[in-house]
Amino acid sequence: MLFLQLLLGGLQTGALYALTACGFALIFGATKVFHFAHGASFTLAGYLFLLMWNNGYPAWLGVLAAILVATGFGVAMERFVYRPIQRHEGGFFTVFVAAFGVSLVVQNLVGMWAGRGFVVADSTLSRATEVLPEVFLAPVFWVSLAVAAVLFLALGLFLTRHPAGVALRALAQNSDLIRAYGLSSHRLSLLAFALGSALAAPAAVLTAITTGMNEAVGHHVMLISMAATIVGGVGSLKGAALAGLSLGVAESVVLNFADPQWAEAASFVVLFGFILFRPSGLFGHAVAR
Amino acid sequence: MRLSRRALLGSAIAAPTLARAQGGDPYVIGTLFPLSGPNAEYGKVFTEGVQLAMQHAQSEGMLRRPLRLQAEDTQALPQQAVVGMTKLVNVDRASYVMVGFTAVSKAVAPVGDRAKTVMVNGGAVGPDLAGLSPYFWNTIPLAHLETREMLPFMMRRNLKRVALVYVDDPLGDAILGILRNDLPRAGGQLVGSFSVPRTAQQFGPVAARIRQTRPDTVYIASFGAQQGQIIKGLRDNGVTVPLTSYSAMNLESIRNLAEAEGLLFTSQQTDFAAGDELTRRYAADFKARFGSDPGTYNTNYYNATRLFCLLAQKLERENKEVNGDTLRAALLEQKEFDLVGGRASFDEQGSMTAAIQINEVRGGRVNTVTG
Amino acid sequence: MTAYLANLATLAAIFGILAATLNVAVGYAGIFSVAHAVFFGLGAYAGAQLALLLVPDALLAMLVAALVAGGLSLCLALPALRVRGEYFVAASLGLQMMATTLFTEAKGLTGGMGGLVGIPRPMVLGFEVPTLALALAALVLILLATWLMARGSFGRTLRAIRDAESAAEALGKNINAAKALAVAFACAGAGVAGALFALHMSFVNVESFTLDQSVLVMAMVIVGGTGTLWGPLLGAVLLLSLPAGLSFLPFIPPTEIGAVQQIIYGAAMTLLMIFRPAGLLGDMRTGRKA
Structure with a gap:
């Protein structure tokens, strides 16, 4: 029963990891920008939702605001930070340091504005009840899974049916080709950032309800997203989502066998192992030399 | 000088x-x-x-x-x-x-x-x-002294089976030592101890492990933002027994947390009124x-x-x-x-x-x- | 004031060593590691334990630290030989996270979160010497070694690997050996810095060897300019003295000082990268892609 409980708990966490990871992977795949400030989108969305929730605004308005702020932040990052750097052919780590700087700024501004420390949106959604003997589930479990499923379905449809989605996938494969066909890769980059950042918002809202936020939460989100993108195989959204889900499950299920202090390391052992033995990831194209 | x-x-x-x-x-x-x-x-x-x-x-x-x-x-x-x-x-x-x-x-x-x-x-x-x-x-007062003061109180409240969630630093170690050695002498029992990393955010899985030990109370030895996350994580995941801790809980963010209702913690004596x-x-x-x-x-x-x-x-x-x-x-x-x-x-x-x-x-x- | 500046200078020299050695991996061999703090930590623990248990001889501590860190650099070389670019970044990230947990749990060797206290002051041949002198000497030696290496055939091999790995292989360069050697040199250097750090601080615990520290060292290299001799050193001095200098600003309310400093610090990093993407000393025309 413990195993089942851990598995279900892991699925709930994993669904949220999958959403943020998928957003990160979408951005990275389409634009080749290692968007280290993805965690900052998450933080901003979560805090804005908290603010609106605690001031009595309806939840849907809070969610909408969270999505808008995450999208706006992502677009602003691409427009004002990444694009100028890439114009100068800035390297991978130049982007990384710039994004790291922005994350620091966001984290501390949020701390100054919303207070430092732990905050949570108080809701009955996160309160678990015993559904089977020894197995506790909260309504938010179903919400998380449903939200993740619906969003992945919608994203899948968009990427395969809508012309812009198809172009986005093409951009991931070959950006020169896109240019040759006269499509604007700049506009597509913006689209990738908008979509990818928007995906972080629902996860942030659900995190604000369940585990709560502090202003430094973006860091952890970033690590998981990055790990999931690599494990899943760069360029594969399906892979990133599945890897995010598995990282969440692994982090939880490992408690069936080991003490909790090893939980975080366990996810990264998985990551390290993947890189050593299957560097192309779950669904990626071969990249090993 | x-x-x-x-x-x-x-x-x-x-x-x-x-x-x-x-x-x-x-x-x-x-x-x-x-x-x-x-x-x-x-x-x-x-x-x-x-x-x-x-x-x-x-x-x-x-x-x-x-x-x-x-x-x-x-x-x-x-x-x-x-x-x-x-x-x-x-x-x-x-x-x-x-x-x-x-x-x-x-x-x-x-x-x-x-x-x-x-x-x-x-x-x-x-x-x-x-x-x-x-x-x-x-x-x-150094915290392990606080924990010692908590033991008789726990016994009076019939909180005899204690599970510990702690951060593995010298403080957490000292509290673990006290619960391991002094708690049985006071008439209680340490039924489980769970060390968590300082950076851990998810406590649902730990809560599941804690529930299995069937404690009367869960003692939390962490500090900072993590304390709130532990409290919420335990309460959300079916741990309903009283929570106990030490003076690090004396923070506004904890007082304002709905899940912290009923939390018991020690501190040095101050009667402001x-x-x-x-x-x-x-x-x-x-x-x-x-x-x-x-x-x-x-x-x-x-x-x-x-x-x-x-x-x-x-x-x-x-x-x-x-x-x-x-x-x-x-x-x-x-x-x-x-x-x-x-x-x-x-x-x-x-x-x-x-x-x-x-x-x-x-x-x-x-x-x-x-x- | 002199003691304050001497302390800052010592830390700058130590981080200068870290940045300069990481630069060998990043700037010359194209190995992007965010696990440099792991080897910094290994060196610090090795040096500290040697000083605590045997003799507080600084040269011996540095040597042992270099051997331990250099020897264990295989952990990093292994993935480096298999994958490139962002994959390697993630591998080193995984290594960093595992090492942080191990440093916390291996209390017998590292003291865990409580750390190691009372590390004696550095001695050389029985005389106490300021850490600053040792750190500067080590820094000069490492910069000299880097300079010689960059000029020699080994440096050319590394640059060839960085710019076009397949081409280098086709030209008959032994890529694996060159990469492993570059990683070993970088990690051994980080170990030396670690030993100096432990002797300087008299106290070390795992909180100095986290991912944040690795990222900071990486930022030093990038800000200064990868692949340049002096860039990483400049980056180290800048990123250490910026927060220190900001703490002299008199007008910020005490509870907001930290946040304001961090905001200025973060904004400075971002603006610098936007306007000088190749780093302060990097060549703008040949700003490179990883």
Whole structure:
């Protein structure tokens, strides 16, 4: 029963990891920008939702605001930070340091504005009840899974049916080709950032309800997203989502066998192992030399 | 120390004209608190206590020289703390430095020891912080002592099967040791202990493991933002038994957390309503200046600052220089001081001992529990 | 003031060593590691334990630290030989996270979160010497070694690998050996810095060897300019003295000092990268892609 409980708990966490990871992977795949400030989108969305929730605004308005702020932040990052750097052919780590700087700024501004420390949106959604003997589930479990499923379905449809989605996938494969066909890769980059950042918002809202936020939460989100993108195989959204889900499950299920202090390391052992033995990831194209 | 001697000389010469007016170079009170990063909430709380004590000392005219606060951000990290400490000692010539957090305390202790600058901790409570240096004092009872006081109370409340969630640092280790050794003697049993990394965010899985041990209470030994996450994680995931902890829980973010209702934790004894004049003024002025009731940490750092003012006042009266050695001599000579919360006494190592009380969170407020 | 500046200078020299050695991996061999703090930590623990248990001889501590860190650099070389670019970044990230947990749990060797206290002051041949002198000497030696290496055939091999790995292989360069050697040199250097750090601080615990520290060292290299000799050193000095300098600003309310400093610090990094993407000393025309 413990195993089942851990598995279900892991699925709930994993669904949220999958959403943020998928957003990160979408951005990275389409634009080749290692968007280290993805965690900052998450933080901003979560805090804005908290603010609106605690001031009595309806939840849907809070969610909408969270999505808008995450999208706006992502677009602003691409427009004002990444694009100028890439114009100068800035390297991978130049982007990384710039994004790291922005994350620091966001984290501390949020701390100054919303207070430092732990905050949570108080809701009955996160309160678990015993559904089977020894197995506790909260309504938010179903919400998380449903939200993740619906969003992945919608994203899948968009990427395969809508012309812009198809172009986005093409951009991931070959950006020169896109240019040759006269499509604007700049506009597509913006689209990738908008979509990818928007995906972080629902996860942030659900995190604000369940585990709560502090202003430094973006860091952890970033690590998981990055790990999931690599494990899943760069360029594969399906892979990133599945890897995010598995990282969440692994982090939880490992408690069936080991003490909790090893939980975080366990996810990264998985990551390290993947890189050593299957560097192309779950669904990626071969990249090993 | 050259500077302070010159300053003392200066104030002696100026004495006839200025009389007891505050003049001369200020005494610099340094602080090494986390002011950014995940533990920044503590830095704010600590600083408030220092600020209020300085305000009171200045308005009372306790000292001939003014006081100046010099805050350095440590992010609760050792390296940043050493940079800040060398600045306080060598550039600002601080007379007195207040620190918090175990790693920070241990990292700055050698620097302060070499410079003979008094360092006072009112926030970190690991047992490894006693006797770090003759110049390192504590104005907080070390936490494992708090845990010991909690045991009889747990037995009276019939909380006999205890599960522990702890961060694996010297403090968590000490609490684990007490629960392992002293709890059975008191009539209880440690049914499970779960070490969590400092960076852990998800406590649903830990809650599942805890439920399996069927505890009567869960003792939480963590600090900072993580404490709130643990409480919420346990409550959300079917752990309904009473939660117990130590003074690190005395934070606004915990008081305001709905899931923290009924949380029991120890702290040093302070009766703000019925106490002496000093305590009453402190409680009233704190509320007026910061808009909330003072907590343990506000009080500890108020007391740490107050202690400096009392010692320096004594030294000024005796026309002695104010430095690490004279401060220490004065502390050991007097040993007992009127501080907020009543009389406090210090041992040879400079650690304060105080009576412990048990608190309960009810409706966003912290109430003292008796019995 | 002198003691304060000496302390800052010592830390700058130590981080200068870290940045300069990481630069060998990043700037010359194209190995992007965010696990440099792991080897910094290994060196620090090795040096500290040697000083605590045997003799507080600084040279011996540095040597042992270099051997331990250099020897264990295989952990990093292994993935480096298999994957490139962002994959390697993630591998080193995984290594960093595992090492942080191990440092916390292996209390017998590292003291865990409580750390190691009372590490004696550095001695050389029985005389106490300031850490600053040792750190500067080590820094000069490492910069000299880097300079010689960059000029020699080994440096050309590394640059060839960085710019076009397949081409280098086709030209008959032994890529694996060159990469492993570059990693070993970088990690051994980090170990030396670690030993100096432990002797300087007299206290070390795991909180100095986290991912944040690795990222900071990486930022030093990038800000200064990868692949340049002096860039990483400049980056180290800048990123250490910026927060220190900001703490002299008099007008910020005490409880907001930390946040304001961090905001200025973060904004400075971002603006610098936008306007000088190749780093302060990097060549703008040949700003490179990883």
